[in-house]
Amino acid sequence: MNDKFILNDGVEIPSIGLGTWQSSKEDAYSSTLAAIECGYRHIDTAYVYENEDAVGKAVKECGVNRKEIFITTKLPSHIKSYDGAREYLAKSLEALALDYVDLYLIHAPWPWSDVGKDCTSGNIEAWKAMADMKSEGLIRSIGVSNFNAEQIDSLITSTGIVPSANQIRFFIGNTQEHITGYCEKKNILIEAYSPLATGKILDNGKISDIAAKCGVTVAQLCIKYCLQRGALPLPKSVTPERIKANLEMNFEIPEEDMRTLNGISGLFPKPYRS
Ligand SMILES: NC(=O)c1ccc[n+]([C@@H]2O[C@H](COP(=O)([O-])OP(=O)(O)OC[C@H]3O[C@@H](n4cnc5c(N)ncnc54)[C@H](OP(=O)(O)O)[C@@H]3O)[C@@H](O)[C@H]2O)c1
Structure with missing residues (x-):
């Protein structure tokens, strides 16, 4: 398994990123440090997580060269203008105390407060x-993040620029086959957010059985599943032992078990909240 994906613009992205949604500043700081210490080189944050400053502080203090660490952040979902995007990237860079980010995503095609609104021209x-x-x-x-095929098409048609990644909710039993297939055709990397269904998937019986058979934890199986599907998982944890274990991917899920896992559907339909 590669430890990197290559984006459609040639940029390399480490194949597992630490999630930080719902991490307090203190937790974002300590989990980023713990992650980098055990080998992560990719951290996922967002302006709205209100922890960019803590992530940036950890990156500054961790002792690893900034250039070796891949940082993603996101344009808030209600900012739908040219000037607004410039203003908010500047705010994120200031909070992170960095002079560039590795990946910048439109957090959602519509404001979280108005899901479904047509924001085509603003996007x-x-x-x-x-x-x-x-x-x-x-x-x-x-x-981009949370975009459907039509919403991505409108960006490509108007600018000729294909997004390098689409960060979507993706885990066993909820793999959004339509947008996943579309992105594969366009060479847009799927980043799998909530790869553990925000913790809800961990006591699923069928998935636990396969994890036991592979000799790994359910969390490890779920993360590996994303990788074997060609998606980049972003597991979040603030617990050092879990952070470390979530990077230990030295096993393969056999094809027959992948088929079983691919056959699971309808787990935890989207809540549309982030
Ligand atoms: N673009 C978007 O709209 C969007 C939306 C949602 C998420 N995301 C990104 O994706 C990341 C991950 O998604 P998520 O935060 O929904 O959660 P997740 O990674 O699916 O699950 C996190 C939960 O699982 C627990 N956990 C982690 N590793 C574990 C392990 N090895 N064993 C047992 N429990 C474990 C964590 O607990 P502890 O922390 O207590 O250890 C936490 O409660 C986010 O943090 C964020 O960066 C993006």
Whole structure:
């Protein structure tokens, strides 16, 4: 299994990232440090998580060169303009105390407070700003999150620029086959958020049986499943032993078990809240 994916713009991205949604500043700081210490080189945050400053502080203090660490952050979902995208990247860079981010995503196609709203033109404006900021060296790669095929198509049609990644809710039993297939065709990396269904998947009987058969924990099986499906998992933990275990992927899920796992459907339908 590769320890990196290569994005469609040639940028390398470490194949497992630490999630930080719902981590307090203290937890984001300590979990980022613990993660980097045990070998993670990829951290996922967002302006709205209100912990970019803590992640940035840990990156600064960890003793690993900034260039070796891949940092993703996200444009808040209600910012749908060219100037707004520029303003909010500047805010994120200031909070992180960095002069560039590795991946910048539009957090959602619509404001979380107005799910389903048509923001096509605002997304295109934000996308143009992100492309410009990439050219200026403030961002290495640009992408989206929670976008469907039609929403991605509208960005490509208006700008000719294909997102490098689409970060979506993806875990065993909830793999969003339509958007996953679309992204595969367009060479857009799927980043699997909530790979453990925000912790809810861990007591599933069928999945536990397969994990036991493979000699790993359910969390490890769920993370490996994403990798074997070609998606980049972003497990969140604030617990050092779990952070470490979530990176230990030195096993393969046999094909017949992958078939069984692929056959599970309808687990924890999306709540649309982030
Ligand atoms: N783009 C978006 O809209 C969006 C939305 C949601 C999430 N995300 C990203 O994806 C990341 C992950 O998703 P998520 O936060 O929903 O959660 P998740 O990674 O699916 O699950 C996290 C939960 O599982 C627990 N856990 C982690 N490793 C474990 C292990 N080895 N054994 C037992 N329990 C374990 C954690 O507990 P402890 O922390 O207490 O250890 C936490 O309660 C987020 O943090 C965020 O970076 C993005």
